[in-house]
Amino acid sequence: MSYSPRRSPLTVISASIPLEEHRFPSVSFFTLLPPARVTFVRQQLAAEVAEINTDSRPVSHYLNMVLWGKFSGSLVVEWLQTLHKLGSLPYLVPLAVFVVLLLLKSALEKTAPARLRRQVATLSLVVLGMIAMAMQLALLLSYQAQVGFVFSRIALLNGLFMTGLALGAGLLGQRLAGSRRPGLALALLLPLVAVILLAIPALLAWLGQLQQVAREAWYLALCLLAGLLTGTGFPLGFRQAQTDTGEVLHSSGVIAAADDLGGALGGLVTGALLVPLLGIQGTFHLLALSAGLVLVPVLYAEYAPERIAALQLRGHRSFPWGGLSWALLFVVCSSLILLILVQGAQPEPRTRFSDATLAQLSGAQRFDLCEKPVPCYLGRAADSNVVNTVALASITVAADIRGYAGPLNLLVAVDSGGILRGVRYLESDETPSYIAAIDTWLAGLSGHDFNHSLLALDGVDALSGATLSSRAALASINRAVEVGSRAAFGDSPIGAHEAAEQSSAWMAPQFVITLVLLLLFFPVYRDGRDGPRLLYQAAVLGILGFGFNTLVTEMDLINLSLGHFASLVDNPQRWLLLGFVLLTGLLFGQAYCGYVCPFGALQEFISRLGRYLYLRSYPQHPLELRLRYIKFVLLALLLVAVWISGDKTWLAFNPMQHLFAGRVGGWLGGITVVSLVGALFYYRFWCRYFCPLGAFLALSNKLALWKSFGPARRYEHCDIGVHDDYDVDCIRCHRCVTAADFGVRHRQQRKLD
Numbered sequence: 096m097s098y099s100p101r102r103s104p105l106t107v108i109s110a111s112i113p114l115e116e117h118r119f120p121s122v123s124f125f126t127l128l129p130p131a132r133v134t135f136v137r138q139q140l141a142a143e144v145a146e147i148n149t150d151s152r153p154v155s156h157y158l159n160m161v162l163w164g165k166f167s168g169s170l171v172v173e174w175l176q177t178l179h180k181l182g183s184l185p186y187l188v189p190l191a192v193f194v195v196l197l198l199l200k201s202a203l204e205k206t207a208p209a210r211l212r213r214q215v216a217t218l219s220l221v222v223l224g225m226i227a228m229a230m231q232l233a234l235l236l237s238y239q240a241q242v243g244f245v246f247s248r249i250a251l252l253n254g255l256f257m258t259g260l261a262l263g264a265g266l267l268g269q270r271l272a273g274s275r276r277p278g279l280a281l282a283l284l285l286p287l288v289a290v291i292l293l294a295i296p297a298l299l300a301w302l303g304q305l306q307q308v309a310r311e312a313w314y315l316a317l318c319l320l321a322g323l324l325t326g327t328g329f330p331l332g333f334r335q336a337q338t339d340t341g342e343v344l345h346s347s348g349v350i351a352a353a354d355d356l357g358g359a360l361g362g363l364v365t366g367a368l369l370v371p372l373l374g375i376q377g378t379f380h381l382l383a384l385s386a387g388l389v390l391v392p393v394l395y396a397e398y399a400p401e402r403i404a405a406l407q408l409r410g411h412r413s414f415p416w417g418g419l420s421w422a423l424l425f426v427v428c429s430s431l432i433l434l435i436l437v438q439g440a441q442p443e444p445r446t447r448f449s450d451a452t453l454a455q456l457s458g459a460q461r462f463d464l465c466e467k468p469v470p471c472y473l474g475r476a477a478d479s480n481v482v483n484t485v486a487l488a489s490i491t492v493a494a495d496i497r498g499y500a501g502p503l504n505l506l507v508a509v510d511s512g513g514i515l516r517g518v519r520y521l522e523s524d525e526t527p528s529y530i531a532a533i534d535t536w537l538a539g540l541s542g543h544d545f546n547h548s549l550l551a552l553d554g555v556d557a558l559s560g561a562t563l564s565s566r567a568a569l570a571s572i573n574r575a576v577e578v579g580s581r582a583a584f585g586d587s588p589i590g591a592h593e594a595a596e597q598s599s600a601w602m603a604p605q606f607v608i609t610l611v612l613l614l615l616f617f618p619v620y621r622d623g624r625d626g627p628r629l630l631y632q633a634a635v636l637g638i639l640g641f642g643f644n645t646l647v648t649e650m651d652l653i654n655l656s657l658g659h660f661a662s663l664v665d666n667p668q669r670w671l672l673l674g675f676v677l678l679t680g681l682l683f684g685q686a687y688c689g690y691v692c693p694f695g696a697l698q699e700f701i702s703r704l705g706r707y708l709y710l711r712s713y714p715q716h717p718l719e720l721r722l723r724y725i726k727f728v729l730l731a732l733l734l735v736a737v738w739i740s741g742d743k744t745w746l747a748f749n750p751m752q753h754l755f756a757g758r759v760g761g762w763l764g765g766i767t768v769v770s771l772v773g774a775l776f777y778y779r780f781w782c783r784y785f786c787p788l789g790a791f792l793a794l795s796n797k798l799a800l801w802k803s804f805g806p807a808r809r810y811e812h813c814d815i816g817v818h819d820d821y822d823v824d825c826i827r828c829h830r831c832v833t834a835a836d837f838g839v840r841h842r843q844q845r846k847l848d
Contacts, residue, residue, distance in 0.1 A: 150240035151299075152374030160371070179372050180440040183381045185433055186364070190222070190388050192429045198395055200421055202403045203410035208396070209339040212278055215396040216335035217353045219281060220328060222389045224357020226288065226382045227325035229365040230295075231256050231318065233378050236370055237299055238314045242307065252318050259322020260329075267323070268330035277334040278397045284331070285390040288324050292383035296376035329354060409797045413823040415721045423731040431656060434738045438658065444504045445521050446470050446488040456517040457484040457508035471579050474508075484510045485583035488521065489571040492578040497666075498567035500524040500659035505537070505568065507575040513545040513588030518572060524659040526650070526743050529561040533568070540572070545588035549573050563661055563669075605643055606668045612638060613675050616690055620683070620827075623806035625835040628828075632696035640693030644755040645669075647676050647687065649730070649746050649788045653737050680795035683804060684821075688782060688789050689828035694751035695782055695789075698774040699828075705775035706836065712776050713814050720816060723783060723824060726790040733787055749787065778815060782826065793823040805829065812837045 148155040157179060164172035178185055197218070201211050235252060239245040245252070271280040295317070302310045329350065336346040369378040414420040447470075453462050459474025469491045474484035486508040494502050503523040508516040518537040523530070536558050543550060550569040557565035580587040612634060619631045639645045651673060654660055661669045679686045688695050705711040736745045746752075750767035753759050759767045773780030782789050802820055805827070810818050812834040817825040830836045 149374075150237070151296075151376060153236070153240075153371055156371035160367075175372075177437055177440060178368065181436050183373060183377060183384070184436055186369070186381055187384055187388065188432045188436070189425075189429050190385055192425055192432065193218070194388055194392050196421060196425055196428070197392055199406075201395075202406040204417075205402065205407050205410065207339075208401060212396045213336045213339035213349075215392045216278075216281065216332040217349060219285065219389050219393060220332040220350055220353040221357040221360070222385050223288070223325045223328045224354040225361035226292070226357075226386060227256075227260070227321060228358040228361030229369065229378065229382055230292070230321045230325075230361075232362065232365040233370055233375055234314060234317055234321065236366070237375055238311075241299070241303055242311050242314060248311075252315065255315055255319040256322040259319040259324075260326035261322075263323040263326025264329045268327040271327065272330035272334040276397075277331045278393065281328060281331045281335070282390060282393045282397060284324070284328055285386045285393060289383040289386040289390075291320070291324065292379045292386065295379050299375060409821045413821075414727070415717075415724055420727070423728065427731050427734055430735045430738050434656070444488065444490045446491055448472065448486070448488075448506065452506070452519075453486050453508070456506060456519055457486050457510075458516055459484045462486075465582065468582055469578055471582055473583055482511070482583055484508055484516055485579040486516075487575055487579045489575040490521075493571040493574040496567050496570045496574060497661050498523065498525055498564040499529070499561070499661055500526065500654045500657075503564065503568050503571055505571055505575070507572050507579065509545070509576045509580060511580075511584050513576075513580070515541055515543040515545065515572070515576065517541050523564075524654075524657065525561070525564050530558060530564055532558060533561075533564075536565075537568070545573075545576055563666055567661075601667050603668075605645075606671065608638060609643070609645065609668050609671055613671065613691070616675075616679075616686075620686060620690060620805055620829075623829040623832040625830065625833045628690065629699075631690060632699055635691055636693050636696040636700075639691070640697065640755045643668075645672065646693055646751055646755070647672055647788065648749060648752050649733065649791070650743065650752065652788060652791055653734070653743060653746060656734070656738070676792070680792060681798055682801040684796040684799040684802065684827050685789070685792045685823075685825065686827040688786075688792055689826040692751075692782075693755065695779060695826075697754075698771070698779045698781060701771055701774040702778045702780075703836065708775070710775045711778065714777070725784050726786050727793075729785065730787040730790040746787075750781070751786075779826070783815070789826075793826075796821055796823050796825055806832045808832060809834070 146152070146154045148158075157175065161172055161175055164175065197214065200206065201214075206214075231253070235245055235249070238248070238252065242248075271277060271284075274280060298313075298317075302313050305313070332353070333346055333350045336349050340346050340349070365378065369381065373381060447464075450462050453472050453474065454460060457474050460477040461475045462472045463475075465471050465473055469487060471485050471487035471491075473482045474486065475482055486506060488504055489507055490502060490504040496502060501524045503525065504521040506519040506521055508518075510516055518540055520530075520533050520537055540550065540555070548554060550572055552562070552566055552569065555565075555569060577587045615631065615634075619627045645668060651669075655673070663670050675691070676687045702711060733745050737743055748763070748766060750759065750763060750770050753763050754767055770781040770785075777783060799821065806829065808820070808825075808829070809831045812831040813825075814830075814837055815824055817831075819825075
C-alpha cells in the first residue's frame with residue numbers, strides 16, 4: 096500500500112501559492128514538511144509501481160476498505176478488487192440492459208406512445224437524480240482536496256446546489272415543459288448534461304492553478320450549475336407523466352419517487368465506490384455515459400414508429416406475470432454480461448511453480464526456468480549440471496485440447512529417458528463431481544514409458560463418468576511431454592508414434608449414427624404425421640438416450656455461457672447436437688423438445704400409456720397455466736446461482752442428466768419417479784412444469800423464422816392450451832395436426848362385465 100501526505104501542503108509548495116493566503120501560519124508548513132522530506136517522499140512515490148493516492152483519485156479509501164475487509168474475513172474484498180480491475184463497465188451494464196429491454200418490451204407489446212413517454216421520462220429522472228447527487232458529492236470531495244475547510248462551507252455549497260435545483264425546475268424547466276415538445280427538450284437536455292460532465296474534470300485540473308479565492312468561487316458556481324441542469328429535467332418528466340396518467344397526484348408521486356431513487360443510488364455508490372475506484376475524472380465520465388444511454392430511449396419515444404410488425408407478431412402474451420418476466424430477464428442478462436466482464440479480469444492460469452513443488456513431482460533438486468520456446472523448468476541433480484527432467488504446465492502448449500467444459504491445466508514432468516515422472520492437476524472448468532478422483536487417477540500414470548506408446552484410453556481406464564475429461568487429460572499430457580522434451584533434450588520420445596494412424600472422431604460410429612438420426616428429423620418434422628414421429632422418437636430414446644447417453648441439458652447452457660466447451664476435433668458429436676438445437680430453434684422453435692429429446696420421448700410414451708389407461712388429465716384452468724411458469728423461474732434462479740457461486744451442482748436436480756447414465760439413487764431417484772409417474776396423468780409432466788432447458792428453448796418460439804416448413808397446425812386440437820404460432824407453451828410436437836392423441840377424455844370408458 097502506498098502513502099502520500101495530504102495534498103494541501105504539497106499543492107501549496109508545488110504551485111508556489113503564497114502561504115499568507117492559507118489559514119495556517121507559514122512556519123507550520125516548513126516545520127511539518129521540510130524540503131528534504133518533501134523531496135524524499137516525491138522520489139519514493141515516483142519509484143512506486145502501485146497506484147498512488149492523489150486528490151483526483153483517492154485510492155487510499157479503497158485500500159482501507161480492502162484492508163479492513165481482509166481483517167474481518169469479508170467476502171466483499173473479492174468484489175471490490177474485481178470492480179477495481181473492471182473500471183466503469185460494471186456500473187453501466189444494468190442501465191444499458193434496462194434500456195434495451197425497455198425498448199424491446201415496448202416494440203413487442205405495442206406500448207401506447209403516451210405510456211412509453213412516461214416510462215422513459217421516469218427513467219430519465221432516475222438517472223438525472225443519480226447524476227445530481229453524484230456530481231454534488233464529487234464536487235464536495237474535490238473542494239475538500241483543493242480548497243479545504245469543506246465543513247465550514249458545507250451549508251453554502253449545498254445551499255447553492257439546492258438553489259440551482261429550484262431555479263432549474265422553477266424557471267427553465269417550467270418554460271420548456273410548457274412547449275409543444277417537452278420530450279424533445281428532455282432529449283436536448285441530456286446531451287448538454289453529458290458534455291458538461293465530460294468537461295468538468297479538465298476544469299477542475301485548471302482550477303488547481305488559480306488563487307484560492309477564485310478557485311472557491313468556481314466551485315460555488317459549479318454547485319449551482321449542477322443543481323440548475325438536473326433540476327430543469329423535473330418539470331419535463333412531470334409533463335410527460337401527466338400526459339399519460341392525467342392525474343396530478345399520480346404524476347407527481349411517480350416523478351418524485353424517481354428523482355429520490357436516483358438520488359439514493361448516486362449517494363450510495365459515489366463516495367464508497369465511484370470516486371475511490373474510478374477517481375474524479377472516471378466518475379464524471381461514467382455519469383456522462385449514463386446520460387448518453389438514457390438519451391437513446393428518449394429519442395425512441397419521440398421518433399420511433401408506433402408499430403414494428405415483425406416484433407409485434409411475436410409479441411403474443413405467453414407469461415402470466417409480464418412484469419416479473421421482464422424483471423427476471425433483466426437480472427439474467429445483467430448477470431451474464433457482468434460474468435463475462437469478470438471472467439475477462441480473472442488471473443491467468445498457473446504456469447509458475449516453486450522449487451518444492453517441482454522437486455516433489457519430478458525428483459530433481461535444482462531448477463532453471465526456460466522461457467522459450469515455452470515456459471518450462473529444467474531440472475538437475477544437486478551435484479550435476481546435466482538436465483535430466485523437464486516440467487511445464489500443459490495449458491501453455493495444449494490450450495486447444497478441451498474436455499467437456501474446456502482445457503485442463505496439468506503440471507507434467509518427464510525425464511530425458513521418456514519416463515513420466517509425475518502429473519499434478521492444477522485447474523479446469525470441468526464439473527467437480529465428475530473429476531473428483533482425478534488426483535488419484537493421474538498418480539497412477541506416473542512411470543509410463545513414452546518410448547513404447549502414447550497415453551490413450553485404449554490402454555488406460557477413464558475416470559468414471561468423465562470420458563471426455565479423461566481423453567483431454569491424456570492428450571494434454573502427450574502434448575506437454577512432446578513439446579517439453581524437444582525444448583529440454585532436443586528430441587521427443589513421442590516422435591516415433593506421430594505417424595501412427597488414429598481413428599478420427601469424425602468417422603466414429605457414434606458421430607455418424609447421430610448425424611444420420613438428426614438428418615432424418617427434417618423429413619419427419621415436415622411430414623408431421625403421428626406414426627413417423629413416434630417411430631423417430633423411439634429411435635431417439637434408444638440411440639441417443641439409452642445407447643449413447645447423449646443429451647443436451649442445462650449443463651450445456653451453463654458451459655456455453657461460461658465459455659467452456661469441448662474440442663470440435665475431439666468431440667464433434669457434442670457440437671453436432673448443439674448446432675442442431677441452435678439451427679432448429681432459429682428456424683422452427685422448440686422442435687428439439689418435441690422430437691429429439693430422449694427424456695421428452697420417454698415421457699411421451701408414458702403419457703400415451705396414461706391416455707389409454709384413462710389416467711391422463713387435461714387441466715387448462717388459470718392455476719395450471721401459471722404453474723407452467725415454474726420452469727422459467729427455475730431457469731433464471733439456476734443461471735444466476737451458478738454464475739454467482741461458480742458451483743454447477745445447482746443444476747444436478749434434473750433427472751434427465753442421470754437417468755440414462757444409471758445414476759438415479761437417493762433424492763434424484765425420487766424426482767425421477769415423480770416425473771415419470773406424473774407423465775401418466777399430465778402430458779410431459781417434467782417438460783411442462785419443471786425443465787429449465789425446456790424453458791430456455793421455449794423462448795426460441797418467439798423467433799421461428801421458417802415456421803412454414805412444417806405442416807399447418809390445428810390449435811383447436813391442442814390439449815395443453817396453445818393458441819398461437821409464437822406461444823412459448825408449444826413444443827412443436829405436431830400432435831394437433833392429425834389429432835391422433837386428442838379427444839380420448841371424451842371417449843366412454845369400457846364397462847367391465
